[in-house]
Amino acid sequence: MLTKIIIEGRTSVEVPVPDEASNFPPSSVAVFYNPAMRMNRDVAVAAIACFSKNAPDYTYLDALSASGIRGLRIAKEVGRNTTMSDWEDTSFELIKKNIELNDLANCTAIKRNANVVMLDDSFDIIDLDPFGSPAPFLDAACRSTKRLLCITATDTAPLCGAHKKAGIRNYAAVPLKTEYYPEMGVRILMGAVARTLAKHDKSMTPLLSYASAHYVRLFAAVKKGINEADECLKNMGFISHCFGCGARKWKYGLAVHMEEKCPVCGHTTSLAGPLWLGRLHDSDFCGELHSEIEKRGFKEALKLIATCRDELEIPMHYDYHKLCKSLGITAMPTDELILALRDKGFRASRTHFSGISFKTDAGVEEIKGVVRELASKEKGM
């Protein structure tokens, strides 16, 4: 395996060089390394620094470690005791080399199945960064974690409803492919995590949950306790979506009745869930995380975290351009629509899901009214 040494953050890491023929995907190389996930790792470094700022003794497990890059960065840049584990020989050897390269005394390398590592021991913080779905690791991770779960999922097609059957198999929930599909993915994953934690009498408080180009990411603070677990499950529910007019309704609960006909247009509605209907983020945590990211110079992540910090906690977002297309009119800048909605007395914000999406407490017909009014004002100018 041809390797080279790169520097990410303040950490040096020996990583494989893909040969010309196999160039991509990174999973075709003996040890996985994807430079495109740098921002994902930057956010992890800053988030774990914030989360453990008064607890330097917290332990961190990078359960699916590959080159070790994630765990090495937490050990070196945050100073936490880190365990890095991978079941592949080549990865295990590279992790050990990389610990030496950085002269780290607070690291342990393990060559074992991630589920066995997690069933054998508890860790304060567990990070799952699998190929595709984290589903095979959720049970052991929820059992093992004491304080924080960090989860990446790259199986966005099952989570967002494009591969519905795989979504149902992996997450025991029905996803729907709608205009707000990235938020569907985030909430289906969060719902599965909350239900798995509940099995272990644990609850979660989401600190940051986001969808980026090809993955979903979740940071959830974890607490032990049956009362907290019962309370946490109250955030679960269902979304009923109308593919006729775009109206959506949600109901909390795990055994709910929902209207079969859309109250707006009479079309038959479709149901998604059970999924997480609670908060996606803790805005205080995101504020602190934003300062930490600024301090550490992780420029690429600044806008994402600021938008997460400021977005409204209302499921599910609207796609402004799709709405305009359905009405046959041209879109204005998203900020103008947000201001127009606020002028009418509604709450409205941008979302991190895309630059043309927004959240509001206005109903679909009210939104369409404001969109039309804005377009005709522009025409009249």
Ligand SMILES: C[S@@+](CC[C@H](N)C(=O)[O-])C[C@H]1O[C@@H](n2cnc3c(N)ncnc32)[C@H](O)[C@@H]1O
């Ligand atoms: C996507 S890569 C991890 C990337 C790494 N976290 C990073 O930031 O570059 C997934 C890794 O999980 C390992 N893996 C897959 N299934 C495993 C299992 N059941 N137990 C241990 N390692 C596993 C693979 O060998 C691979 O190295």
Ligand SMILES: [Zn+2]
């Ligand atoms: Zn409808």
